[in-house]
Amino acid sequence: MKHLIAKVGKLAGILPVPSWRRALLRQHVAAGVEHAGVLRHLGALRMVVDVGANRGQFALAARHFFPQAKIVSFEPLAGPAAVYRAVFAGDARTTLVEAALGPQSGEAMIHLSARDDSSSLLSITAAQNALFSGTAEVGTTTIRVERLTEHVQVGTIAAPALLKLDVQGFELQALIGCEDLLEEFAWVYAECSFVELYAGQAFADEIIDWLRQRGFALRGVYHMVYDDQGRAVQADFLFGRPDTRIGD
Template sequence: MTVFTAKARKLVDILAVPVWRGALRRQGVAAGVEHAGVLRNMGSVRTVVDIGANRGQFALVARHCFADARIVSFEPLSGPAARWRAVFASDVSATLVEAALGPQAGEAQVHVSGRDDSSSLLPIGVRQSVLFPGTEEVGIATVRVLRLADALQTVDIIAPALLKLDVQGFELQALAGCEEMLDHFDWVYAECSFQELYTGQSLADEVIAWLRERGLRLVGVYHMTYDARGQAVQADLLFGR
């Protein structure tokens, strides 16, 4: 499937769902329709914690698949956070926390990408810019960092629960910020890299090992991308208990 064909197919899928169509038309937010099949196969999910929410692309699909779930999204950058709030203004079961997740509460600097969904608390590497043109650093922003327990209590996480991460190389640090509450999640769905795209990032095998030690095994690999040499670059990994 060519890039053009994939984009056309995604647009068709978005236009088929009124809420997604409205988010695209009014706020310019394209639902992450590629995740819908993965989420539907989970069955019932009552709590979604969405770390690295950006404008709400994933949360839109989560709401479509889990109509009655509580969604708690985390997004540290003010611009995407404002767009998320506009998209979910009428959804009383969706909440945004304007912060990143990390091992310690405080403040940190985000390396802002030319495409803000590629921004990271880690420096943007040369490999990222080569493979994904337009994602070079364009600025620095100071953001709030929390641990998950600073924002939620265990009683807020009603099972079955899904923890999603899209944090551009910061996966292990974000997971460390969730560790004391990790036992309350049935699923973890995380974008992970097989090559270093962000300076000092942990790669997929390290994330897999870390979660396996905590009772979550790899059960699915989706949306794999490859470089020109045919080597794996990144994928969405699903972990379950």
């Protein structure tokens, strides 16, 4: 019942927005309305780098709140990438790169989940499927991994800018792949975990510490997920530079 109520609430949030409604009806992509409460308070962003874009759910939300922003998205899987392109066909301010971000450029094996948005460059653990039913590994494939500087250059990131990461346990490696340009961003918004959903992943406290050492303070924790025993599993974390604040 709880999941049904959540789905109905999300649908109610999507339908009043024409671009979100079109994406849902034409490409069956549900805009990330759950992020609206964060995005609407980040000020007038001029650039969004969307790492782990899947079908464009987050990019749809970002485009609605920041209609003039440049959006550069990264999605390594061909299927979701094709849907993303269909969703944003004709949007000249949106670019999709069919690759993952990581510390080094090259090819890598990605572990495919039965739900492609749960696929990861790290092995999928039994805990992931137990907590999120239907996300077990179903195969592997080879993808491109690149660094952010291969697609975005110093001086081309319009301020203020947001770096968003939803990469299924690969957050720290993806951040390292963005480190050369990290100082160009005002905000970092990343999904992080408290338990090992993907083998060898960095946990939330490690991400918090890594970003703190590079000048980002934790500004908010959103969408906390708990297991059936009340233990925290994962959440979305917002980090900002010292001169940023929610509501700017």
